[in-house]
Amino acid sequence: MNNTKSSSNNSVLLFLSGLVAVLLIVLIIFSMNKINSINEQIENETVMLDKNKVTLEKLKQLELLRPEVESANNILIKQIPDKPYEHSLIDYIYNLSEKNKNSFVEIKFEERRQKNDLMELPFKLTINGEYSSILGFLNNISNERLIRVDEIKIESIDNANGLISTYITANAFYK
């Protein structure tokens, strides 16, 4: 009688052990999957973190140059404005002529066209003055606005006084 009871208990224990073993195997598989998934996440996060560290390092270096970057930004915004602002271009050339003591005779704007990401504003310019004043004008023409000079024609108009006429073909730019 006792033997039969003990044998039955053993069977129950064996069955329960089997269940627990299966449960443990399931948990082990689950844990392994989770570890793999976390390792993948760690890998991805580490790559992102490294990238961000590089960006942060660059930004820290850039922070030292903040005044220069802001100044460059302000200058570039003036050099390449959002609109053609022909009136400000005329004012600028007039002031530049005054500063260099030459005479701003004519400006003729031509058809605007797209070039890469910018718009070109072609114009022809006539300036009269002395040789040195024209040089000053040419050296400073691209300071406030971005101006690309494509053609220059210089003609002597008064040899005795050293006066010359300068015909300039150029382009200003805007966004």
Add this chain to the structure above:
Amino acid sequence: MYSVSLLPYEYKLLNTKARKKNVNLLIAIGVMGVLFVVYMVLTIVLTSTNAKLNDIRKEAYAVESQISKLDDLLAISNEVNKMLNDASLAAGSNPEWGNLIVSIGNSVPESISLKNIEMKYSTSEGQCSIKGFGLTHQSVSEWLKKLEEVDGIGEIKCEISNIETQQSGTVNFELDFTIHKGPGYKLPVEVAGNE
């Protein structure tokens, strides 16, 4: 010596079965133990891996918050780089006209007078033609030699050099040369100086 069991055969069979079950139970407990140990080890590894992930996330968050504080600077820097690129493309490789004219002007001796200078530059090629007059053919040739030393220009071709009229005795000349490409876009001096 022999041990002799006097138990009936059925009892013997039951005893054998019970012993077998005991052994099986022991094996099952052993396997369970091993599996439990493996599970415990994996749990420890999982916990430490999780902790590592959390550490990395904390660090990433700290770095990101530092980056976000400098976001405005990043935006300005990107904008400046884009505009510099646009400006470089727009400005092309045109020569520094002022410097070129000064160099040409400085090479002109007193015996030469210039009437007309035409210069043009497009994409990557430039051309200059000059008309003028000199006192003699020799003064023209001397200037040509000096002009060859000017930086930023190519081979000089003299088209004509002739005496204008017998009365005046001056020598007209026309010459052409190519213009080399310039340095490209530069930010105005006050900024470039700080870079």
